[in-house]
Amino acid sequence: MEVARGRVARALLGWLLLAGLAALCWSRMAVTTDITHFMADESDARLAGISRQLAQSELTRTIVLSVQAEGDDPAPALAAARRLGEALAGDPEVAWLRTGPGPIDGEAIHQLYFPRRNFLLDDPKDRLSDAGLRAAAVALKQELGRPTGQIVKRVAPADPLLLYPQQLRRLEAARAGGLEVVEGQFLAEGRHALVLLATRHSPFDAAAQAPLQAAITAAASGLGEGVTLEQSGVARFALAAEHSMRADIQRISTVSLLGLVLLFALMFGSVRLIVLALLPLLAGVLAALAACLLLFGTVHGLTLAFGATLIGVCIDYSVHLFNHYLLAPAPAGPEASARKMSAGLWLGALTTIAGFAGLAWTSFPGLREVAVFASVGVLTAVVATRYWLPSMLPAGARPGRLAVLAAAGLGRMVVRLRRARGLLLALPIAAVIAAAIGVPRISFSDDIKLLTSTDPVMLAEDERVRGRVARMDSGRFVVAIGSGPDLAAAEEAALVSNDAVFAVLTAARAAGEVAEFRSLHSFVRSAAAQRASLAALQEPGLPARLDAAFVAEGFRAGSFAGFFADMSSGPGPLRPAELAGTPLAELVRSFRVELAGAEPTVAVLSLLRGVSDGAALRGRLAAVPGSHYFDQAEAMATAFAGYRARTLELVLFGLLGVFALVLLRYRRLGVAMAAFAPAVLAAGATLGVLAMCGVGIGLLHVVALLLVLSMGVDYGVFLAESRGDPEGFTATLLSVVIACLSTVLAFGLLGMSDSPALRAIGVTVGLGVLLSLVLAPVAMLLGERGER
Numbered sequence: 001m002e003v004a005r006g007r008v009a010r011a012l013l014g015w016l017l018l019a020g021l022a023a024l025c026w027s028r029m030a031v032t033t034d035i036t037h038f039m040a041d042e043s044d045a046r047l048a049g050i051s052r053q054l055a056q057s058e059l060t061r062t063i064v065l066s067v068q069a070e071g072d073d074p075a076p077a078l079a080a081a082r083r084l085g086e087a088l089a090g091d092p093e094v095a096w097l098r099t100g101p102g103p104i105d106g107e108a109i110h111q112l113y114f115p116r117r118n119f120l121l122d123d124p125k126d127r128l129s130d131a132g133l134r135a136a137a138v139a140l141k142q143e144l145g146r147p148t149g150q151i152v153k154r155v156a157p158a159d160p161l162l163l164y165p166q167q168l169r170r171l172e173a174a175r176a177g178g179l180e181v182v183e184g185q186f187l188a189e190g191r192h193a194l195v196l197l198a199t200r201h202s203p204f205d206a207a208a209q210a211p212l213q214a215a216i217t218a219a220a221s222g223l224g225e226g227v228t229l230e231q232s233g234v235a236r237f238a239l240a241a242e243h244s245m246r247a248d249i250q251r252i253s254t255v256s257l258l259g260l261v262l263l264f265a266l267m268f269g270s271v272r273l274i275v276l277a278l279l280p281l282l283a284g285v286l287a288a289l290a291a292c293l294l295l296f297g298t299v300h301g302l303t304l305a306f307g308a309t310l311i312g313v314c315i316d317y318s319v320h321l322f323n324h325y326l327l328a329p330a331p332a333g334p335e336a337s338a339r340k341m342s343a344g345l346w347l348g349a350l351t352t353i354a355g356f357a358g359l360a361w362t363s364f365p366g367l368r369e370v371a372v373f374a375s376v377g378v379l380t381a382v383v384a385t386r387y388w389l390p391s392m393l394p395a396g397a398r399p400g401r402l403a404v405l406a407a408a409g410l411g412r413m414v415v416r417l418r419r420a421r422g423l424l425l426a427l428p429i430a431a432v433i434a435a436a437i438g439v440p441r442i443s444f445s446d447d448i449k450l451l452t453s454t455d456p457v458m459l460a461e462d463e464r465v466r467g468r469v470a471r472m473d474s475g476r477f478v479v480a481i482g483s484g485p486d487l488a489a490a491e492e493a494a495l496v497s498n499d500a501v502f503a504v505l506t507a508a509r510a511a512g513e514v515a516e517f518r519s520l521h522s523f524v525r526s527a528a529a530q531r532a533s534l535a536a537l538q539e540p541g542l543p544a545r546l547d548a549a550f551v552a553e554g555f556r557a558g559s560f561a562g563f564f565a566d567m568s569s570g571p572g573p574l575r576p577a578e579l580a581g582t583p584l585a586e587l588v589r590s591f592r593v594e595l596a597g598a599e600p601t602v603a604v605l606s607l608l609r610g611v612s613d614g615a616a617l618r619g620r621l622a623a624v625p626g627s628h629y630f631d632q633a634e635a636m637a638t639a640f641a642g643y644r645a646r647t648l649e650l651v652l653f654g655l656l657g658v659f660a661l662v663l664l665r666y667r668r669l670g671v672a673m674a675a676f677a678p679a680v681l682a683a684g685a686t687l688g689v690l691a692m693c694g695v696g697i698g699l700l701h702v703v704a705l706l707l708v709l710s711m712g713v714d715y716g717v718f719l720a721e722s723r724g725d726p727e728g729f730t731a732t733l734l735s736v737v738i739a740c741l742s743t744v745l746a747f748g749l750l751g752m753s754d755s756p757a758l759r760a761i762g763v764t765v766g767l768g769v770l771l772s773l774v775l776a777p778v779a780m781l782l783g784e785r786g787e788r
Contacts, residue, residue: 007390010387010391011388018279018282021290024293025286025290028293029289030299031246031300031301032205032299032301060203060234061200061234061235062198062233063196063216063233064196064231064469065081065084065194065195065196065229065231066192066231066464067080067081067192067193068193068228068230069226069227069228070226070227072191074187074191076224076227077187077193078182078183078187078193080223080227081099081185081194081195082099084195084219084220084223084229085098085099087219087222088215088216088219091215093201093208093209094197094212095198095200096197096198096586097197098186098195098196099185099196100185101186109168109171109582112574112582112584114164115571116530116574117159117163117164118534119531119573119574120166121533128536128537128542128545130545133546134552136160136161136162137549137552138553139162140550140555141553141555143165157559160546160559170522171523173522174518174522192468203235204234204238206239206242209238209239213235213236213239216229216231230465231462232462232465232466232469233462237458237462241755242301247754248753248755248758252750252753255749256742256745256749259745260277260742264277266402267403268322268400268403269400269401269403276392277315278315279318279388280315280382280385280388280389281318283380284314284376284378284379284380287377287380288377288380289304289373291373291376292369292372295372300369303369303370313352313707313711313743314377314381315739315742316348316735316742317345317348317349317381318381319735319738319739320344320345320735321338323403323407323731323732323734323738324337324731324732325338325393326398326399326400326731327404327407327727328725328727328730333390333395334393334395335391337390338389338390342386343665343721344717344721344722345382346386347665347721348382348717348718349378351661351717352710353375353379354661356371356706367703370703403734406734407730410737411726411729414777417778417781424778424781428681428775430685431681431684431771431775432684432685434684434689435685435687436688437688438688438689438691438692439687441691441692442687442691442697443696444697445696445698473607473608473609473611476608476631477607478505478517478608478621478627478630479603479604479605479627479628479630480494480497480501480603480604480606480627481494481603481604481626481627481628482495482497482602482626483599483600483601483602484599485599486600490600490602493602494602494603494626495520495524495526495529495576496528496529497625497627498519498520498525499528500623500624501519501521501621501624502606504620504627505517505519505608508616513612513613513616514609514611514612514617515609515612516609517607517609519591519606519607520576520604520606523591524574524575524576527572530573530574531573537564538564538567542564543564546560547560576588576592590607591605591606591607593605611631655680658676658713662676662716662717666720670783671783673783674716674719674720674779674780675713675716675717675780676713676716677775678715678775678778679709679713681775682708682771682775683709683712683768686764686767686768687701690763695763700757701764703761704764704765704768705768707768708768708769711743711765711772712775712776714739715736715776716776716779719780720780723780736776737773740770743765747766747769748766750762751766
């Protein structure tokens with residue numbers, strides 16, 4: 001009676017814990033597809049930090065909507081764009097929306113820049129040479145002859161070099177972003193009316209972006225016939241990736257579970273056993289999901305998809321218990337059967353956990369999340385199998401007829417294989433040959449774009465719209481970094497570097513190395529540069545030389561004496577903080593990033609478009625201290641390649657640790673090798689086959705090899721534990737076959753995913769586990785020494 005009460009108590013406790021985990025996951029569930037989870041946070045930490053901040057910045061939160069009507073008349077498109085803007089302006093997810101440059105407070109801009117006009121001189125050496133002054137006089141005479149000449153005439157006595165009007169043109173160009181403005185609205189290529197908006201939340205926040213995309217679709221449907229809408233923005237791609245991953249997860253989980261239920265129905269013939277077999281899996285997935293939500297706040301879509309494949313790992317433990325309980329039962333009941341096989345269960349689980357635990361120390365947040373998910377899931381599944389499941393198994397259950405026949409058939413196959421020594425040797429030799437031929441032919445692929453799938457139609461539309469607005473290239477920029485004892489000093493150091501970067505980019509554009517760029521220099525430059533401008537204008541001989549140059553072009557002598565008289569008064573150099581609260585504030589936000597560090601650090605960005613020669617640009621920037629050319633795709637490929645290499649090294653060290661555990665358990669080299677070697681051979685042969693098929697090996701293929709090694713060692717350990725028990729050995733053989741079938745089912749479906757990352761994991765694990773199934777019993781037979 002006491003034993004029965006203990007069984008009931010353990011069963012109830014397990015159900016309560018399961019319900020608690022489910023409630024926790026339900027209350028905290030938050031899924032992200034943010035690609036920055038797979039951006040390394042080492043190598044150059046400052047650049048990596050900038051990259052991650054940009055991925056959440058206004059640059060990536062901006063959406064561009066392009067409206068086009070039939071015919072060449074832009075009026076219908078402009079009217080439709082106005083209606084579209086009005087429909088979306090009130091959406092709670094829209095932070096700001098513009099259909100044109102919008103009104104600007106001219107007086108505020110005048111008060112900001114006109115008193116500081118003497119700080120705005122670029123290239124004083126050329127501009128203040130005799131030839132430069134003569135050119136300035138000619139330019140002023142031309143401006144006075146234009147329709148705006150009366151305005152220029154009022155400004156000219158105090159600004160003969162037209163420094164203030166030149167600054168206004170810079171600002172106007174920055175406001176329009178290179179776009180044509182018609183009737184106060186943005187127009188591209190003479191027919192595409194544009195609406196620009198920014199979202200409040202991250203573009204990777206599906207919960208926030210889905211309603212906005214629905215609102216855009218609804219608003220577009222009311223624009224009328226003959227009007228088409230296209231858009232560009234990160235949010236739509238992130239939302240599509242999230243939907244794709246959810247669909248993959250649902251499909252993989254559903255079909256895998258249905259396949260498992262059918263397989264278990266054939267083998268066990270009991271609804272109760274089928275339900276119980278799935279409980280450790282459910283507990284593992286819920287515990288892993290809860291751990292990720294508590295530690296990281298969200299769970300990545302790739303982690304969830306990867307977690308769906310835990311079906312193929314966690315189910316191994318309950319299958320192994322059931323086969324032993326039904327085919328080779330311990331006389332004392334289910335608990336005794338669990339105790340009898342507990343050593344094999346724990347050793348198999350620990351080798352799996354050890355394989356994934358190493359990922360927790362990586363510099364990729366996404367892979368750390370995968371490591372936590374897999375480790376917690378496997379540990380929970382084995383604990384549930386060992387301590388919870390036996391309390392709910394019925395006493396005296398009988399095996400299904402198909403299970404008995406399958407176990408007996410596997411036993412007979414083993415007997416035949418033992419006699420066919422040549423065939424036994426041929427199988428591992430074939431695996432070695434596949435590895436030897438294929439591994440040297442491996443080509444590595446480290447493109448971060450392989451982590452997600454992209455609809456080519458959507459991508460082409462995005463590129464068309466981006467081309468119309470002349471937006472800067474995503475993920476490419478020049479950064480000028482400054483540090484100092486306080487934030488003001490750090491900002492000034494960054495601006496000094498940025499001034500030099502501006503000159504370099506101007507030269508690079510003239511040389512055709514960069515098509516276009518946008519810089520904070522157009523709005524504000526370093527205080528040092530502003531003081532240098534004023535100092536150049538205060539040189540003693542300049543008033544006489546300027547007067548002579550302008551008199552030569554027909555101006556009266558002494559007309560600009562006031563220009564020099566005013567230099568001693570006025571405000572000091574313009575600081576970036578003074579732009580806050582002005583109409584220019586929203587234009588300059590994206591150029592400046594504050595970085596965490598031991599001392600205050602500021603990064604000033606220059607956005608690029610059409611970089612044709614990155615190496616030449618890097619060469620130019622080498623002479624500018626604190627500057628870097630950053631290509632995010634290139635940097636991530638380099639980081640991924642380095643991490644892939646380090647992961648392979650960790651796998652090798654991990655294998656030594658796993659082998660030490662196995663050898664410590666069995667204390668016989670032959671048995672330890674028989675349990676350990678099949679996984680290594682299967683992983684090597686898998687790499688070889690993939691390489692011979694022309695598959696580029698990337699980071700996620702290496703991560704998938706951890707699963708192959710982990711499950712391959714599980715198979716070897718399970719067989720080694722039963723090597724002295726004929727009934728137990730055939731039961732274990734059946735367990736390994738069922739486990740392999742469930743794994744191949746789960747990962748085979750993963751291999752048909754739309755996501756390149758999930759396909760890489762699915763194909764690698766599916767093939768590797770299948771090879772492990774073939775090699776594990778062969779190795780055990782080759783390694784036996786008189787044991788039957």
